[in-house]
Amino acid sequence: MTYLMRLPKFEYLGPRSLAEVCGAIAGPSGNEVMLLAGGTDAILQMRRRERVPRRVVGLKGVAELDFVREEADGGVAIGAMTTLRSLVHDPRIAARYDLLRETAAQIGGHELRNVATIGGNIAGALPCADLPPALMTLGARIRLSSARGDRWLALDEFFPEFGRTVARADELLSEIGLPRPAPRSGGTYLKFHDRQSMDMTVVGVSAWVALDDEGRTCRDLRLAYANSAPTVFRAKRAEAVLRGQALTDEGLEAVAEAACGESRPRTSWRANGAYRLELIAALTRRAIRRAWDKAASQGGAKS
Numbered sequence: 001m002t003y004l005m006r007l008p009k010f011e012y013l014g015p016r017s018l019a020e021v022c023g024a025i026a027g028p029s030g031n032e033v034m035l036l037a038g039g040t041d042a043i044l045q046m047r048r049r050e051r052v053p054r055r056v057v058g059l060k061g062v063a064e065l066d067f068v069r070e071e072a073d074g075g076v077a078i079g080a081m082t083t084l085r086s087l088v089h090d091p092r093i094a095a096r097y098d099l100l101r102e103t104a105a106q107i108g109g110h111e112l113r114n115v116a117t118i119g120g121n122i123a124g125a126l127p128c129a130d131l132p133p134a135l136m137t138l139g140a141r142i143r144l145s146s147a148r149g150d151r152w153l154a155l156d157e158f159f160p161e162f163g164r165t166v167a168r169a170d171e172l173l174s175e176i177g178l179p180r181p182a183p184r185s186g187g188t189y190l191k192f193h194d195r196q197s198m199d200m201t202v203v204g205v206s207a208w209v210a211l212d213d214e215g216r217t218c219r220d221l222r223l224a225y226a227n228s229a230p231t232v233f234r235a236k237r238a239e240a241v242l243r244g245q246a247l248t249d250e251g252l253e254a255v256a257e258a259a260c261g262e263s264r265p266r267t268s269w270r271a272n273g274a275y276r277l278e279l280i281a282a283l284t285r286r287a288i289r290r291a292w293d294k295a296a297s298q299g300g301a302k303s
């Protein structure tokens with residue numbers, strides 16, 4: 001059992017701009033500094049003494065990190081401090097990336113979504129986090145900012161191992177970029193969890209499908225998983241199985257089998273590894289069917 005203690009003592013900084021945040025995290029090293037977004041994970045980490053930072057840098061006052069912006073190329077940019085509530089209600093997200101809206105709506109309850117942010121959900125590097133699989137299948141890129149400048153990378157490359165990201169100690173996640181939705185594409189996120197509580201995801205599957213011009217065969221398939229391995233990951237071998245093919249039971253079975261082969265689910269008190277594999281197979285089949293139906297019915301307007 002993990003006991004929650006009082007918060008440890010730390011210096012608190014409340015910068016008002018991205019440049020000030022970069023300055024505040026440029027000095028101290030490694031674990032000495034901690035960013036605080038919505039605080040729904042960070043406060044618990046400190047109260048469990050998993051993190052005992054010397055300095056906490058609050059991002060709440062940095063208005064320039066809270067935005068949804070339509071880009072000239074048809075994509076959308078989202079600031080790291082955008083709340084899950086905004087993702088659920090923003091009409092620009094709903095119009096183009098229904099998969100993201102649907103995923104955000106499944107996280108926690110209203111109180112949590114009012115304060116928890118997209119940046120915290122990604123940068124927390126939890127293998128059970130729900131937004132990273134959905135964002136990976138949408139082809140998201142992320143911007144890391146520091147006093148030395150910015151760099152962009154594919155979200156697929158962000159989680160090298162359990163609980164870690166490739167961000168350096170002086171970098172924060174500042175922006176998420178989503179490409180213009182492909183024609184005849186659609187996606188869905190299915191998660192299995194205890195329905196009676198706001199518990200963490202046991203297994204989550206995001207499937208995104210793009211169909212050919214006639215809407216008959218699979219032009220592209222992307223699959224990403226939560227809590228099915230030490231990190232959120234794309235199942236790239238499974239993705240290749242259906243490309244160029246029509247949807248059949250045999251094809252779905254082959255994808256599900258390949259996805260299980262790429263997963264490394266753990267055994268915990270929530271579920272053992274064998275049960276998680278059953279979930280991965282079942283949710284993969286179901287998610288692809290739903291994504292396919294969405295792609296076929298939407299003619300390309302949404303993902």
Ligand SMILES: Cc1cc2nc3c(=O)[nH]c(=O)nc-3n(C[C@H](O)[C@H](O)[C@H](O)COP(=O)(O)OP(=O)(O)OC[C@H]3O[C@@H](n4cnc5c(N)ncnc54)[C@H](O)[C@@H]3O)c2cc1C
Nearest residue numbers: 037038039040041042108117119120121123124129130173
């Ligand atoms: C009751 C409960 C239910 C939950 N249910 C779910 C669920 O269903 N699905 C799910 O995915 N999660 C769930 N969570 C976990 C959590 O609420 C989410 O992951 C949330 O999105 C975290 O965002 P935050 O803004 O609160 O991050 P914070 O708690 O502020 O930060 C989380 C971590 O990310 C770091 N960080 C934050 N922002 C940045 C940034 N911009 N750049 C770099 N590092 C940063 C922080 O230093 C910290 O280590 C739940 C939590 C609770 C308490």
